[in-house]
Each structure stands twice: as structure tokens, then as C-alpha cells.
Amino acid sequence: QVTLKESGPVLVKPTETLTLTCTVSGFSLSNPKMAVSWIRQPPGKALEWLAYIFSNDEKSFTTSLKTRLTISKDTSKSQVVLTMTNIDPVDTATYYCARMTYSAGWFSHFDYWGRGTLVTVSS
Amino acid sequence: QSVLTQPPSASGTPGQRVTISCSGSSSNIGSNTVNWYQQFPGTAPKVLIYSNSQRPSGVPDRFSGSKSGTSASLAISWPQSEDEADYYCVAWDDSLNGPVFGGGTRLTVL
Numbered sequence: 001q002v003t004l005k006e007s008g009p010v011l012v013k014p015t016e017t018l019t020l021t022c023t024v025s026g027f028s029l030s031n032p033k034m035a036v037s038w039i040r041q042p043p044g045k046a047l048e049w050l051a052y053i054f055s056n057d058e059k060s061f062t063t064s065l066k067t068r069l070t071i072s073k074d075t076s077k078s079q080v081v082l083t084m085t086n087i088d089p090v091d092t093a094t095y096y097c098a099r100m101t102y103s104a105g106w107f108s109h110f111d112y113w114g115r116g117t118l119v120t121v122s123s
Numbered sequence: 124q125s126v127l128t129q130p131p132s133a134s135g136t137p138g139q140r141v142t143i144s145c146s147g148s149s150s151n152i153g154s155n156t157v158n159w160y161q162q163f164p165g166t167a168p169k170v171l172i173y174s175n176s177q178r179p180s181g182v183p184d185r186f187s188g189s190k191s192g193t194s195a196s197l198a199i200s201w202p203q204s205e206d207e208a209d210y211y212c213v214a215w216d217d218s219l220n221g222p223v224f225g226g227g228t229r230l231t232v233l
Binding site for chain 2: 037046047048049051052060061062063096098100103106107108109110111113114115116
């Protein structure tokens with residue numbers, strides 16, 4: 001059974017660094033046909049992809065947040081960690097991690113999602 | 124501003140067929156497959172359609188997807204009240220080296 005679970009702070013102060021952890025089970029982060037993404041959704045707004053990390057450590061970030069994001073994984077712990085620096089109230093959102101599946105080397109879709117974690121940025 | 128363009132809302136009656144459009148460009152929809160996700164308030168999105176027109180097991184066949192050029196569509200035949208949700212299209216973007224989302228469409232069943 002594949003599951004993903006996000007964890008991290010509920011409340012963060014402006015200018016601080018946000019660290020979120022996605023703990024996965026039911027698959028290995030070393031599987032070459034899969035990757036893990038972080039996606040966020042501000043209250044009442046659309047989904048926004050943030051970053052992904054592949055089994056070979058290949059990473060990619062959304063252009064607008066590239067300078068503020070880092071992503072890493074610990075395969076032995078089955079965890080993917082996202083950090084976002086210089087957090088701002090506009091970063092208030094539900095943050096999801098999701099598994100990406102690939103077919104014939106090409107991205108197919110997000111087949112499993114975590115339940116999400118709401119992060120509020122406020123002083 | 125989302126990279127893929129969707130209408131903010133759509134509506135239909137149970138006797139109709141409702142279509143939600145998703146418009147992109149040559150770097151995303153034009154050269155990659157499209158996925159559709161359904162999201163109910165307070166819950167995570169769920170894949171409805173992948174690879175333009177494939178339905179995961181468990182998704183009713185009243186949901187169908189298609190793609191032509193740089194646009195895609197999600198069709199819902201005989202929409203039910205339980206289909207009232209937000210729908211998002213997603214495609215890989217070769218220029219951005221990542222997936223891009225549409226702005227979402229809220230479906231109302233009248």
C-alpha cells in the first residue's frame with residue numbers, strides 16, 4: 001500500500017525557513033520509474049508545483065521560487081525534505097507531496113498524494 | 124497566473140454532457156500528455172485521467188479525456204451531484220522542466 005505523509009510546522013514567522021518532510025511507504029525512493037514532488041495550494045486558490053526529486057537525485061524547481069527552495073531525499077529513511085527560505089505570508093498554503101510515475105522515461109502522472117499539511121505564515 | 128488556462132467554472136444538469144477545456148502551448152500540451160485531477164474541498168487531488176484519455180481503475184466511464192494540438196478537454200457525461208468538485212489539468216512543460224497546472228475549474232451540477 002502506497003502512502004505519503006507530510007509533516008512540518010503549522011505556524012511559521014515571516015523571514016524564517018520552512019522545512020517540510022514527506023515520509024513515504026509502499027515504494028522505494030530509489031525506484032527509477034518514480035519521483036516525488038511538492039505541490040502547494042493557497043487557501044481558495046489553484047495548485048502550484050514547487051519541486052521534484054528523482055531517484056538519481058535529479059532535481060527541478062519552479063522558476064519563480066528557484067532561489068528559495070531546496071529538495072533532498074534520504075532513501076534509507078524513505079523521506080523527501082523541502083526547505084523554503086525567507087518565508088512570507090503569501091506562502092501560506094496547504095503543502096502536498098505526491099508521487100510521480102513515469103512511463104517509457106516520460107512523466108505520466110501524480111498517482112498518489114499525501115493528505116497535505118497547512119502551513120500558516122504569520123508573525 | 125497558471126501556465127495552463129481553464130475556465131474558472133462550469134455547470135451542467137444530469138442530462139447533459141459537460142466539457143472543461145484546458146489550453147496550453149507547444150512546450151507543454153503540444154508535446155506531452157495531459158492529466159486531469161478531481162479535488163473536493165479539504166482533500167487532496169485524485170487522478171481522474173492520465174495520458175490524455177486513460178482512466179485509472181475505479182474512475183467511472185462517464186469521465187473521458189481528449190487532446191488536440193495544444194488543447195485538451197475533460198468531458199463528464201450525465202454529471203452527478205457527487206461530481207461537484209474542482210478539476211485541474213496538468214502537463215509536463217519541456218521549457219520549465221516540470222509539470223504545470225491549470226487554474227482549476229469548479230463544476231456545479233444544477
